[in-house]
Amino acid sequence: MTLELCTRCGKCLSTCPTYQVFLSEAYSPRGRLAFLEAGLHHPSFEQCTWCEACSRTCPHGISFPLLYFEYLLKNNFKKFLSLPFPFERNPFFLYETFKTKDDFSSLTVTPEQADILIFFSCDVKNFYPRALKKFLLFLQKQGKKASLIEEGCCGIGYLITRNFEGLKKQALKIVELVLKAGKEIVVFCATCWWMFKKIYPLILENSEEVGQFSEKIISAYAYLFRECPEELKVFSEKVLFHLPCHLTDERKAFKYNLKVEEFCCGSPRFPLLKMGFPEKYQKFWKKKLEGKDYLATFCIGCYLNFKFHLKEPPKVVHWLELLC
Ligand code: SF4
Ligand code: SF4
Known part of the structure; x- marks a missing residue:
């Protein structure tokens, strides 16, 4: 390109x-x-x-x-962006600020014993641990074992502040860990998916390792749909399933199973918030919410943006919180 x-x-x-x-x-x-x-x-x-x-x-x-x-x-861009946002001080802000009380140890094993790895990202850790719990219980029923990978963050905070050196170090750490385990890694957030699939190859200059790593990334929903399509059911009455833009490439993996609506949430990025963009963009999608009790999404950015800009109902949830 x-x-x-x-x-x-x-x-x-x-x-x-x-x-x-x-x-x-x-x-x-x-x-x-x-x-x-x-x-x-x-x-x-x-x-x-x-x-x-x-x-x-x-x-x-x-x-x-x-x-x-x-x-x-x-062009060897070195200057970090100065944003009035906690990411500037700590790119792992979302990961570290909130502390989940949920303990998943009884439902997980070590990476060596596991069939799959799960990226324990800031979203499932802090905002919708229920989605992870439901996923793990579902796997347990299928006789599959999972291990949580707690490596901090996909590195989106580094990208937001243009700290490419920090991002490269974080990407190398995660790629090495996943390749060492030699297993697929499941993600619960479209932004992690996009970082791993699109940004890591850029930052790691399309190395062979990043190519192998990329093949191991799969979203939690696509994984369940591939492994147990007969049993996978999500509660779908009065729910609008929002497909985040960063998961669009995976759509073909499940498009016959789930009716999803594709639209931009308005983005939670600060330069856009400052221009009132999320509110202005609502006219393109707000009508879709009429009569809905839930708005289910698959991305921490969209989740927070919807929570911030919408009044309940609909209740904003992650897709897998609605797993039956
Ligand atoms: S679609 Fe847009 S980016 Fe693509 S060639 Fe046309 S003007 Fe250029
Ligand atoms: S906002 Fe416009 S230019 Fe930016 S990624 Fe989306 S479509 Fe492309």
């Missing part, structure tokens, strides 16, 4: 959430790419949601955020 492939056809404009709201070429993938090609930085770069809707509609699969990160890496 290179910048030169862009023919300026404009097919990406209609699906770009920031273009839909601000209706300005500078906030479209095409406009951002034109600035990037000219070597110019525009504030809209930091107001991109990283949804990659552009790559899914572009005939050449061009993704603005991936090209932008590649550009920063190539």
Whole structure:
């Protein structure tokens, strides 16, 4: 994927959430790419949601955020972004600030004894441990054993602050650990999935190891659907299942089993919050919630954004909290 492939056809404009709201070429993938090609930085770069809707509609699969990160890496970008946000002080902020009281030791084993690994990310640890518990009980019924991998964080905080050195160290640690165990690793968050599948190859320069690691990543839902499609049932009455943009590539793994709606949550990123983007973007999806008791998602960013911007009902949950 290179910048030169862009023919300026404009097919990406209609699906770009920031273009839909601000209706300005500078906030479209095409406009951002034109600035990037000219070597110019525009504030809209930091107001991109990283949804990659552009790559899914572009005939050449061009993704603005991936090209932008590649550009920063190539140009040896060193300055960390200064954000009025706790991530700046501690990229593991979400992971470390809250402490879950849930103990999963009776339902898990060591990595050597396990059939699969589970990435114990900040979301399942702190916000919806019930989803993990249901998943583990389901596995137990199937006679499968799982081990929790507690390696801190996928590294999204480093990416937000553009601390590429920190991100590289974290990525190397996780890749090495998973390859050493030689097992699949299940994730509960679309952002972890995206970091592992899209950002790690960028940061680790498409090494052979990162390619092998990437093949071992699977979402918790796709794993259950592959392993026990007959038994997998999720409570679905009056639920809107939201498919986060960073899990869209996995959709084909379950699309006949679950009716999901694809839309951008509005992004919880600070530069977009500051512009009131999540509230402005709601007009594109709020109607979908009519008559729903639950809004189920699969990403910590979307989960927090929905919690922050919506009044109950609907109750915001993770998909697997609704596992029957
Ligand atoms: S990643 Fe999303 S917000 Fe950013 S340019 Fe592409 S479509 Fe627009
Ligand atoms: S990014 Fe792709 S869809 Fe958008 S203008 Fe360029 S070639 Fe067309």
